[in-house]
Amino acid sequence: MNRESSTAIYFISVASTLSGIHQQTIRSYEEKGLIKPYRTGGGTRRYSQSDIDKLIQIQDLSQRGINLDGIKIIYEMRDKIEELQETIVLLQDELSQEKIQYSRNEKDIHQSYKNEIVKKTDKSIKKNI
Numbered sequence: 001m002n003r004e005s006s007t008a009i010y011f012i013s014v015a016s017t018l019s020g021i022h023q024q025t026i027r028s029y030e031e032k033g034l035i036k037p038y039r040t041g042g043g044t045r046r047y048s049q050s051d052i053d054k055l056i057q058i059q060d061l062s063q064r065g066i067n068l069d070g071i072k073i074i075y076e077m078r079d080k081i082e083e084l085q086e087t088i089v090l091l092q093d094e095l096s097q098e099k100i101q102y103s104r105n106e107k108d109i110h111q112s113y114k115n116e117i118v119k120k121t122d123k124s125i126k127k128n129i
Contacts, residue, residue, distance in 0.1 A: 008038035008046035015047040026055060032068045034058055034075065086123040 015037075016023045029035045030045075035054055037045040045057075061071045 007048040008051070010047040010049075010052065012037075012045050012047065015045075015052055015055065015099055019059070021059050025059075029055065029058055029068070032072060033070065034072055061128050 010018065010028060012023050015021075016026060019026070026035070030037065035051055035058070037047050037051055040046060058071055061074065062068070066074070087129075
């Protein structure tokens with residue numbers, strides 16, 4: 001049993017009661033692509049607590065005058081923002097690792113200079129003259 005199926009425990013009737021939204025309205029939200037409940041092998045819808053929270057948010061936005069297409073765009077944009085934020089974090093981590101590696105490489109290069117440079121003392125310079 002995967003994680004999604006184990007957290008999706010509510011039937012549509014329970015989701016309707018918990019969210020205060022009629023079952024047919026929940027189905028219309030699904031048809032619009034606003035919510036995607038887990039489906040059992042037999043096709044029964046199962047809702048998680050996060051699905052119910054999203055249903056309540058959708059209903060709230062709808063009551064504020066935003067149509068379902070607008071709500072769908074809001075959720076798509078929110079998902080894209082989250083995806084971009086994750087990408088930013090990954091790139092920041094990668095940049096930090098590159099900076100660390102750059103510093104190590106720079107240190108190694110400077111360390112190699114010490115092996116190549118031979119200091120001459122004043123006595124050895126006068127001797128060669």
